[in-house]
Amino acid sequence: MTTPSSPLPVAVIGAGPVGLAAAAHRLARGETPIVLAAGAAVGAFIRQWSHVRFFSPWKYTVDSASVALLDPTGWTIPYPESAPTGLDIVARCLRSSSALVGGAVSGLISVQRGTGWPDSLRGLVLEQCH
Numbered sequence: 001m002t003t004p005s006s007p008l009p010v011a012v013i014g015a016g017p018v019g020l021a022a023a024a025h026r027l028a029r030g031e032t033p034i035v036l037a038a039g040a041a042v043g044a045f046i047r048q049w050s051h052v053r054f055f056s057p058w059k060y061t062v063d064s065a066s067v068a069l070l071d072p073t074g075w076t077i078p079y080p081e082s083a084p085t086g087l088d089i090v091a092r093c094l095r096s097s098s099a100l101v102g103g104a105v106s107g108l109i110s111v112q113r114g115t116g117w118p119d120s121l122r123g124l125v126l127e128q129c130h
Contacts, residue, residue: 009034015042017089020097021063028065042097043090050087057083066097 012022015037026033039045054061059080067077070093078084078092 007031011036015039015044015094016046017043017061017063017066017094020094021066024063024065024069024097028068043086043094046086046090046094048086050090051085053085054083054089057081061089062093066093070096 010026010031010033012019012026012033012035015035019035019037020042023033023035037044039047041047057080058077061084062077067075073096075096078088084092
């Protein structure tokens with residue numbers, strides 16, 4: 001078995017709270033992830049239920065790595081004990097996170113259902129599989 005001469009990039013699936021938190025964790029480790037998202041913007045699926053209140057309060061909704069990334073900008077968790085709506089999550093957290101994470105990741109690639117791998121990733125995946 002051969003080992004690659006350079007580390008493989010980490011693909012993060014999704015640009016919602018969990019995907020951006022995963023990207024923030026990778027960035028904290030000095031890695032440069034690629035974020036793959038089904039929607040055209042961060043939190044695309046949350047936007048579909050933006051009027052619905054989340055089940056958990058803010059303090060359990062925002063990941064510690066995301067908070068660490070956002071802290072230097074002056075961002076704070078809004079109302080830690082209250083449960084945000086989908087719109088709150090997108091407007092108060094994901095947009096800020098994606099701006100910071102987006103500047104550091106190697107790409108936010110929109111993958112539409114049924115289209116398979118985007119061309120920009122196809123060569124990388126095939127190259128690493130051989």
